[in-house]
Amino acid sequence: MAKDPWGSKALGQALSLATNMAASVAVGFFLGDFLDKRFGTWPWLTILFFLLGTATGMKMTYQAVSGKIETPEDVQKMVNIKDNMTRLKEVRDQIKKSQDPKDEDQ
Amino acid sequence: MDPRIRRENRTRQFQMQKGGRKLHDVLFHIGPVPVFSLTVTSWAIIIILGLFFFLGTRNLQRVPSGLQNVVEAVVEGLLDFFAGVLGEKRARMYLPLLGTFFLFILLCNYSGLIPGSGEIDGFKAPTSDWNVTGALAIVVFFATHYYGIKAKGLSYFKHFLTPFAAFLPLNLLEEVARPLSLTLRLFGNVFAEETIIFFLLSMAPFLVPVPMLALSLMLGAIQALVFTILATSYIGASTEEHEEH
Numbered sequence: 032m033a034k035d036p037w038g039s040k041a042l043g044q045a046l047s048l049a050t051n052m053a054a055s056v057a058v059g060f061f062l063g064d065f066l067d068k069r070f071g072t073w074p075w076l077t078i079l080f081f082l083l084g085t086a087t088g089m090k091m092t093y094q095a096v097s098g099k100i101e102t103p104e105d106v107q108k109m110v111n112i113k114d115n116m117t118r119l120k121e122v123r124d125q126i127k128k129s130q131d132p133k134d135e136d137q
Numbered sequence: 138m139d140p141r142i143r144r145e146n147r148t149r150q151f152q153m154q155k156g157g158r159k160l161h162d163v164l165f166h167i168g169p170v171p172v173f174s175l176t177v178t179s180w181a182i183i184i185i186l187g188l189f190f191f192l193g194t195r196n197l198q199r200v201p202s203g204l205q206n207v208v209e210a211v212v213e214g215l216l217d218f219f220a221g222v223l224g225e226k227r228a229r230m231y232l233p234l235l236g237t238f239f240l241f242i243l244l245c246n247y248s249g250l251i252p253g254s255g256e257i258d259g260f261k262a263p264t265s266d267w268n269v270t271g272a273l274a275i276v277v278f279f280a281t282h283y284y285g286i287k288a289k290g291l292s293y294f295k296h297f298l299t300p301f302a303a304f305l306p307l308n309l310l311e312e313v314a315r316p317l318s319l320t321l322r323l324f325g326n327v328f329a330e331e332t333i334i335f336f337l338l339s340m341a342p343f344l345v346p347v348p349m350l351a352l353s354l355m356l357g358a359i360q361a362l363v364f365t366i367l368a369t370s371y372i373g374a375s376t377e378e379h380e381e382h
Contacts, residue, residue, distance in 0.1 A: 040221075040222060040366055040370065042359070042366070043362075043366040043367045046363050050318040050319075050322040050325075051318045053321070054315075055318075058310055058313045058314045058317055059310055062313075083307065084314070086307055087307045087311050090307050090311065091311055091314070099374070100300055100304075101300055102300050106300050106301075
């Protein structure tokens, strides 16, 4: 497998990032607007669906970057930026530690 | 009202959109249905593609020659390309739909490069109108769910609840946003490209638009490729077995 000489899957995802974001926000907004006109509840559903659309856009962007969100742990990963940052720092410290002794030897 | 006047009014209405430059130029009517320039172009493309493949496969030989060579190269190239994303088995299953998408969109994009297209009646890149790209995206939308249900049965609907039930509205909105995104990307790119070429031509018709024409050769292929690869990955995601990855 892995015959993808043009890197076309990555190309497709890269070019779809912008329109995906715009399309999901637009879908949310217009769906909310439509439902509001239907039920006469302006502006609540518009606001709700606009926010949902924005969230969808973020989800699609995250999926394009980090792969599909399938388990609750994936959501944890997505939401816990703080955890990720501390983990990043730990790794950086470890790398520093592993490099330091060599420096001392020299 | 006299039907002829009504028809003329409707024609004028279509032509009024996009001030001055005729976007929807009605060529003729079949009964009450107006036939647009881009419809004629896409029919021509369908006939060209159909004839090409009919003539290429009419008299199949074990050792190919002439047109059969070309057809085989095209089909095998596409099959290889889809197999890279879907795997050999599924690529063979979905090749007819996806391959047709690629070839049709490619020819549609390139039909905008024919000299005078957009100005002469009956020549117009169909993909520079979002009715056409919208229709293509709707086909992708239904194909994705149809193949998903066909491959997985009712358990297909489980993926709307991943990672948990609260994501249902997001997943549903995503399904609607995808075809809109496909529509807008293809339409936007081709329409922008056509408009730029049109303005360059009207400003300096000699040699100046040539770099843009060269660029649009590449862009046309890339947009066809991107639409197809996204359709492929949507269908791939909806039909993939969970053990596979």
